[in-house]
Amino acid sequence: MVKKLVLLVVGIMMAALFAGCGNDAPKEQASKKIQVVTSFNAMAEFTKAIGGDKVEVSTIIPDGVEPHDFELKPENMKQLATAQVFVYNGFGMEPWAQQAIEAAKNDKLVTVVATKGVEAIKNTDPEEIKEHGAEDPHAWLSLKDAKIEVKNIKDALVKADPANKDYYEKNYTEYVGKLDAMIKKYEEQFAKAPHKNFVTGHAAFAYLSRDFGLEQNSVEDVFAEGEPNAAQLAKLIEYVKENNITTIFAEEMASPEVSKTLAKEVGAKVETIYTIESKEDDKTYLQRMDENLAKIAESLK
Numbered sequence: 001m002v003k004k005l006v007l008l009v010v011g012i013m014m015a016a017l018f019a020g021c022g023n024d025a026p027k028e029q030a031s032k033k034i035q036v037v038t039s040f041n042a043m044a045e046f047t048k049a050i051g052g053d054k055v056e057v058s059t060i061i062p063d064g065v066e067p068h069d070f071e072l073k074p075e076n077m078k079q080l081a082t083a084q085v086f087v088y089n090g091f092g093m094e095p096w097a098q099q100a101i102e103a104a105k106n107d108k109l110v111t112v113v114a115t116k117g118v119e120a121i122k123n124t125d126p127e128e129i130k131e132h133g134a135e136d137p138h139a140w141l142s143l144k145d146a147k148i149e150v151k152n153i154k155d156a157l158v159k160a161d162p163a164n165k166d167y168y169e170k171n172y173t174e175y176v177g178k179l180d181a182m183i184k185k186y187e188e189q190f191a192k193a194p195h196k197n198f199v200t201g202h203a204a205f206a207y208l209s210r211d212f213g214l215e216q217n218s219v220e221d222v223f224a225e226g227e228p229n230a231a232q233l234a235k236l237i238e239y240v241k242e243n244n245i246t247t248i249f250a251e252e253m254a255s256p257e258v259s260k261t262l263a264k265e266v267g268a269k270v271e272t273i274y275t276i277e278s279k280e281d282d283k284t285y286l287q288r289m290d291e292n293l294a295k296i297a298e299s300l301k
C-alpha cells in the first residue's frame, strides 16, 4: 500500500518535471531578447523604437489604468525580478519606482530614469507639491525632451546588451531624425497660429507649451485630479471667452466629462487629445504626436 503510494507520488513528480521541461524550451528561446520593463505607455513606445526586435517590452501600469492613480502590486515586483532593464520617467510620475526596484532584489537590473537631464517644470500648487513632488512629470509630451529620454533609454540598452550597440545606435539616430522632423512640423504650424492659448482637460502639456511658446489652461491639475469648483469653472469660462477658444480638449484617461461640461457652457466643441500615458487607439508615439499637432493647430486658427 505504502509502496504503491510512493510510486504514485514519484509518478506525479516525474510528470510535473517533464511538463516543466516541455514548457521551458520555447521560453528560453524567447528570453534571448533583452527583457525590458517600462512603467507606462510612452516609455514602452520609446523603448520599442530603440530596442526593435532585440527587446521584449512589458509595461507595469496596465492599459486603461490612469497612471497617476496607479498603486504597485506584488506581481509588479516579480516582473522586475527577472528583467534586465527597467525604464521609468521620473519627475514624480512613478512614486512607487524606488520601492519596486528595492523589492525586486535584482542585482543585474539596469535602471534608467528617462528624464535625467531634462529641465524640469516646477509645480506651483502647494497641495500638489505636498502630494506628488515638486515637478510636472509630463516631459515625454515635449518632442525636444523626448530626444533626451530616448538617449537615456538607448544608453541603458547598450549597457545591458553591449553586443548589439550598433543596432541600438542606428535605431536611435533614425528615431531622433523623426523627432526632429516632427519638431520642425510643430514649429511651422504654430509660428503661423494667430493665438497661442488652448484648454485641455488634464494639465499634461506644459512641456509641449514651453517648446513652442503656447499657453495651456486646464480643467484638471497636473496629476489629473481635482475637478474645478464653481469659482474655478467660472474663471475658466471667462478665460475661454476672452481668448476666443473654440475647442476644449479631453483625454480618455482623465475625466472627459468635465471638458464636455465646460465646452457646453461656452459653446465650444470637444476634441480628444493624446497624453500617451496609456495605449490609445493602437497608435505609436509619433502618430499620436502628429494628430495632437493637427488638432491643436486647428484649434488655434
Ligand SMILES: [Zn+2]
Pocket: 068, 138, 202, 204, 222, 223, 224, 275, 277
Ligand atoms: Zn498626466
